[in-house]
Amino acid sequence: MKILVVDDERVLVKGIKFNLESEGYQVEVGYDGETAVDLARSGGFDLIILDLMMPKIDGLQACMRIREFSNVPIIMLTARSEDADKIIGFECGADDYITKPFNILELKARVRALLRRAGMANQKEKNSRLSVGHISLDADSRTAKKDGQSVDLTAKEFDLMELFLRNPGRVYSRENLLNVVWGYEYAGDYRTVDVHVRRLREKLELDPANPEYILTKWGVGYYLKSV
Incomplete structure (x- = not known):
């Protein structure tokens, strides 16, 4: 499984990358919204972890652009906890939302859950x-x-x-x-x-x-x- 992690906090990205790779995932990283869109467009990712507040374009704009060409599951990271911000994130195409600071075990659990759900959704049976x-x-x-x-x-x-x-x-x-x-x-x-x-x-x-x-x-x- 290949995961894209994009956040302008390089230390956080390094920590997420290390923990996900320890679970056997292949991880690619970026540090701004435009890079997120460019990397996502290249294809091949099974899941994207995307920060809300980033340089160039923010996570919401990046998420909307990615949704123009991909249905890859997206987890939004944010320091905001207001319900309104979460609703906006979901409307822009995010599949899940996690508020900083977070426990890395929770993030890994959400990653596993989203990948399972995506696998179920993508499984096409000849006989429905x-x-x-x-x-x-x-x-x-x-x-x-x-x-x-x-x-x-x-x-x-x-x-x-x-x-x-x-x-x-x-x-x-x-x-x-x-x-x-x-x-x-x-x-x-x-x-x-x-x-x-x-x-x-x-x-x-x-x-x-x-x-x-x-x-x-x-x-x-x-x-x-x-x-």
């Missing part, structure tokens, strides 16, 4: 119709059915069920599911996973109290029964 027993999903139209009848799922419910259907028999811990489906949006709040699994059972299982397909591996996590 997924099913098990009486449960079926259409990944392209993002619709779900139970015994042929349409069922309304929230975005996260659909993402969770699609993950299960694409990986039958694989047991996911709550932490795994937070990483892959939520991307650390609700880091540490395992109840979020439990609530969504319960709702999926209520909507898709014939008998939610005795689920046939969306099962629990006690002490480990959740999985979809493979048939």
